[in-house]
Amino acid sequence: MNLHGLDFPEGLLYAPAHNLWLREEADGSVTLGLTAYGCALYGQIFAFTAKRPGTRIEAERSFGVVEFAKAAASARSPLAGELLEANDALLQRPGLINRDCYGEGWMVRLRPDDWPTQRSAFLQGEAAVAAFAERMRQDGFDPADNGVQALRTD
Template sequence: MKLHGLEFPDHLLYAPDYNLWLREDGDTVVIGLSAYGCAIYGQIFAFTPKRDGWHIDKDRGFGVVEFAKAAASARSPLSGTLLASNEAVVRRPALINQDCYGEGWMVRLQPDDWPSARHELLSGEAALAAFAERMRLDGFDPENQGVQALS
């Protein structure tokens, strides 16, 4: 699925308000920054995750993302225990920009209540519609030279 030139793989779940994607992996969840998140942040210079084993409450940060002009807390759309951070991304944060849906994943969580949390996430056309509305509210202009459209 594409929206304004940005890819949103249809096999993933999305939390548009957090600019994140989620992928079920057994009884754990892998989380990463969406293509839209990459586009609005631009080049990512650092990702500093919380420590493995840390319990993350919903809406609380699982790490800090540093980009050209600022830093932002990467907030979790669900509660759970941080099982692992992507050490490759910690060493080379540009992986997030280069392959946000693959090698650029950020953290793996053990959700507290995955069945309930899963119902709050979006997929398919519902996810695209939510990202389109978020882009509209953000005043996102994919033609802006300061925006990094990923292909």
């Protein structure tokens, strides 16, 4: 799926308010990463520092810090659980988030609390794209501004 030149792959869950995607893993864990829209908003990412594995993460609380051009932002989790793993490759190559946000640029893996209940809070497919379109409208996002959209595909 594509919105204003930004990809939103099918098969993932999305948390538009957090600019994050979620992927269910076979072992019951959930991988989280920044969406293409999140990357477009941040611009070039210079560092990502995650909390330590084993840390309990509450919903709406930080699982790490993203540093970009002139600021840093707390990456807030849309779900509660235990942080199992951070993407160590991002320590040396944080730009992977910008280059491959849905692949090698993933951020953390969590073991969620009560996943069947939490899962219903996330969007897929056209519902996710519609929510991102509304978020872009509210943010005043200008799809014609090529200066902020490093991940455009058109």
